[in-house]
Amino acid sequence: MGKILGIAIQNYGSLKSIKMGQLLSDRGGTPLGNMVAIIGPSGNGKSTLADAFGFISDCLATDVESACDAKNRGGYDQIISQGTDQPLHFEIYYRETSNTRPITYELTIDKDKNDRPYVKEERLRQRVQKMGRPLSFLYLIDGKGYAFEGSEGGQDDEGKITGNKVDVELNDTRKLGIVTLGAMKQYFRIEKFLAFLQSWYLCYFTPDTARQIQSAAPAPYLNREGSNLNNVAQYMYRENPKEFERILIDIQTKIPNITKIKPVKLQNGQMVLEFYQSGFTEPFFSQRMSDGTLKLFAYYLLLHEKNPRQLVFIEEPENGLYHQYLADLATQMAKNVGAGYGKQLFVTTHSPFFVNALSPEQVWVLEKSVDGFSTAARASDYDFVTDLVDEGAFMGDLWYSKYFG
Secondary structure, X not given: OOEEEEEEEEEEOOEEEEEEEOEOXXXXXXXXXXXXXXXXXXXXXXXXXXXXXXXXXXXXXXXXXXXXXXXXXXXXXXXXXXXXXXXXXXXXXXXXXXXXXXXXXXXXXXXXXXXXXXXXXXXXXXXXXXXXXXXEEEEEEOOEEEEEOOOOOEEOOOOXXXXXXXXXXXXXXXXXXXXXXXXXXXXXXXXXXXXXXXXXXXXOOOHHHHOOOOOOOOOOOOOOOOOOHHHHHHHHHHHOHHHHXXXXXXXXXXXXXXXXXXXEEOOOOOEEEEEXXXXXXXXXXXXXXXXXXHHHHHHXXXXXXXXXXXXXXXXXXXXXXOHHHHHHHHHHHHHHHOOOOOXXXXXXXXXXXXXXXXXXXXXXXXXXXXXXXXXXXXXXXXXXXXXXXXXXXXXXXXXXXXXXX
């Protein structure tokens, strides 16, 4: 469990300095909710924001230098904001449950003397009590510093120590300290926070990859491209056939022109799905289904995960979908994430139909300032937007009519 209450990003492309939600460095902000939609014209930073999340995820999976080169990023010099001599910096304000104290994670990535990106600074902090000062329980500069074992303790900025402090020196400054130390049980809080970050799912679903024939290997989660769609169906069917069939019945009511979705087990053990369409007596396999049908099915399957990923980021779900389906998709997404700490969903979109199903508190607007860099503001902070919605106006219609954004 857990979710991001706020995030700050500095010097990542067009995101030279943006803040969203509540932070340790900005306690006056309103925490991010479970449904976060990011809107704005093309070229204003939505894809860069999504890529920043992907960059953090790639740093965890490999190292910071490899992450700079991955996904056609072009290396550190292409990532860093133009005209700055400051390093990349991320701040994540995280809370596991309503009864736990928030944790702040700070990560700074710079270039070393050999002109290669490395982890310059990494820090995890948590308050000792509700109104107490935050204590660092992981603090590394150039790979050297300390970490605290157990679930309590830390060091304040004056050097006062509470708990069991361990000196740390990493062998590789290109790897994140939380990855190295989070693999050790004695660093309980680091382990828990690492598990949260590793549960992120960045969706790069494309229908063509979903049409590929996969081996008979059940998988509990969709991969980033969605190529294992049938494997996930096979896993869900094997774990609980009755529950999976109930899920399919629920999904088929939300996909237009689909009257039935039926799992079929082949002789080689592979699971495939038969889609029954209105007007046809014979079913179609996924290879023959439209892009829109496959995308809707993948999104709704994602919402029905038994043990959901704690943070999901989807870019422009409207691509390939008929506009009238989008409001219901947005409603189902917001309903699925709920109000607790089980799942958080970030979505970038250009669609006013999608935004129409959301509230001002759920929508963030990215715009370009006069210096060419992006700014972020919650829709509820714009004049009159909340009042107009309270009177019956729809968010997407207000956005389309340029009341904000």
